[in-house]
Amino acid sequence: MITQGPPTRWSARLAGRRKRAAAPGSRLGWLDALRGIAALAVAAHHFQILTLVPHGGFVFAHLDLGFYGVVAFFIVSGYIIPASLERRGDVRAFWISRIFRIYPALIVSMLLAEFIRPYAYHVLTFDGYGHHMLWLAGNGLMLSDMLGVVNALGISWTLTYEMLFYFFVSSLFTVAWHRRSTPIAVGAAAIALVLGVSIPSASLAHGFPELRNLAAAAVAVVGMGLLCMVSGRAGLARTGGLLLGGFGLLLVFTNGRDPAYETFTILATMFAGTVVYRAQHGQIERLEAWLVVGFVVVAGAAVGWMYNRGDMATATSTFSWPAWTNAYLAAWASFGLFFLLRNRRFPRAMTWLGAVSFSVYLLHWPVKEFLLSRLGWDPYYYYYKLAAMPFAERWSYVAGYVAALLVASWAMHRLVEVPFQNLGRKLTKAANRRWPQQPLEQSAPAAAAPAAVPAQPAAPAQPELTSAGAGPS
Numbered sequence: 001m002i003t004q005g006p007p008t009r010w011s012a013r014l015a016g017r018r019k020r021a022a023a024p025g026s027r028l029g030w031l032d033a034l035r036g037i038a039a040l041a042v043a044a045h046h047f048q049i050l051t052l053v054p055h056g057g058f059v060f061a062h063l064d065l066g067f068y069g070v071v072a073f074f075i076v077s078g079y080i081i082p083a084s085l086e087r088r089g090d091v092r093a094f095w096i097s098r099i100f101r102i103y104p105a106l107i108v109s110m111l112l113a114e115f116i117r118p119y120a121y122h123v124l125t126f127d128g129y130g131h132h133m134l135w136l137a138g139n140g141l142m143l144s145d146m147l148g149v150v151n152a153l154g155i156s157w158t159l160t161y162e163m164l165f166y167f168f169v170s171s172l173f174t175v176a177w178h179r180r181s182t183p184i185a186v187g188a189a190a191i192a193l194v195l196g197v198s199i200p201s202a203s204l205a206h207g208f209p210e211l212r213n214l215a216a217a218a219v220a221v222v223g224m225g226l227l228c229m230v231s232g233r234a235g236l237a238r239t240g241g242l243l244l245g246g247f248g249l250l251l252v253f254t255n256g257r258d259p260a261y262e263t264f265t266i267l268a269t270m271f272a273g274t275v276v277y278r279a280q281h282g283q284i285e286r287l288e289a290w291l292v293v294g295f296v297v298v299a300g301a302a303v304g305w306m307y308n309r310g311d312m313a314t315a316t317s318t319f320s321w322p323a324w325t326n327a328y329l330a331a332w333a334s335f336g337l338f339f340l341l342r343n344r345r346f347p348r349a350m351t352w353l354g355a356v357s358f359s360v361y362l363l364h365w366p367v368k369e370f371l372l373s374r375l376g377w378d379p380y381y382y383y384y385k386l387a388a389m390p391f392a393e394r395w396s397y398v399a400g401y402v403a404a405l406l407v408a409s410w411a412m413h414r415l416v417e418v419p420f421q422n423l424g425r426k427l428t429k430a431a432n433r434r435w436p437q438q439p440l441e442q443s444a445p446a447a448a449a450p451a452a453v454p455a456q457p458a459a460p461a462q463p464e465l466t467s468a469g470a471g472p473s
Helices: 006-021 028-047 056-062 063-090 091-115 134-140 155-172 181-196 209-228 234-254 260-280 285-307 310-314 320-342 348-354 357-375 382-387 389-434
Strands: none
Touching: 028 063, 028 320, 028 348, 028 357, 056 320, 063 091, 063 155, 063 260, 063 320, 091 155, 091 209, 091 357, 091 389, 134 209, 155 209, 155 234, 155 260, 155 348, 181 260, 181 285, 209 234, 234 260, 260 285, 260 320, 285 320, 348 357, 357 389, 382 389
């Protein structure tokens, strides 16, 4: 009898992994590839990579790499997040998966940012009027940019828009309005275009007392809304949807930190990504989708030219209107290119980078600061030192940073992201066994559209994604 030794088992295991990776439809490779590029663009922006290349200053003034990356993340989130919810047809599973997808990696990255570097190279920001519970409430809800609380991580502002999008998408789903992506995308883009600097910012919290009350209200409303969402009862789920959706609308119309033109352009962009998905799967006419996406893209480019100037530009993530507009257009162009190539097989390195892109997004700043502290370089002006080095030496340091970032991101993905995503799936199954989910259709109005999207051949291929701040998805 022939026994199977360790080498044989190892070969069989590798063959199984390759077979799963190569299986058609196992993942949406084009989205993974785009997410990976977006994450590297954000990392390169914060590493000040343009200071190290010829004519980098000209590029920086005319295209913001960081904004390009986060807009690409937002488009991807808009494309995939509603599809993920509708494929499940279960708001409980959706919210459990989102919580276990985002929070473990975010918490670990914050802990690493706080404890692995000297104070001079600080990454994590504790600033809540000297009130740590206020800081924890704003960042714990991932609504810091809407509550007036300082972001814990410099890049975590994008997670606020991810959370708002989850509010709106799940709220629309509970009342069977989730197919109405077209008017929402057009309406948000029109608001950004017409009322871009007219809607007030930070009008609910001018000082500590108001901020404290707003944060307390946010904890109560969001907590109650999420409990209703995961209850498994259709009526409670709709109540939770009204709470979360209504509270999200209140914040974006009254208390955003960023100017309204940026807030509503981001929301329009995400819902335009949903419009692309709906047209692809025959849920709306393609001509309608072309017109909607065209309007959103033109409006997004126009608001940069109209509003992102002078003092207003310093309040956003870019510093000039060309940097805004060109980055916005480039993100949509990238999405369009990858969408056209969606049936092609992408290199495994690109899809792997997409799989770890959330960790890349979260860790790129802490890893940079940690390496600078080990080298003893100035955390604010280190790029002048790099720019003065010979070409080979300069880029060897850059390559070292990228390698360290990818290794750390791989470890985070394997040790934190994957185990907690699996735990979230087990928790969902246990909750559904213990408290069976009541379908929303059972108590939906007779005239309402079906709450679940008809099954599509490619439905099993939808991956678990998170934007980011895109988050970035």
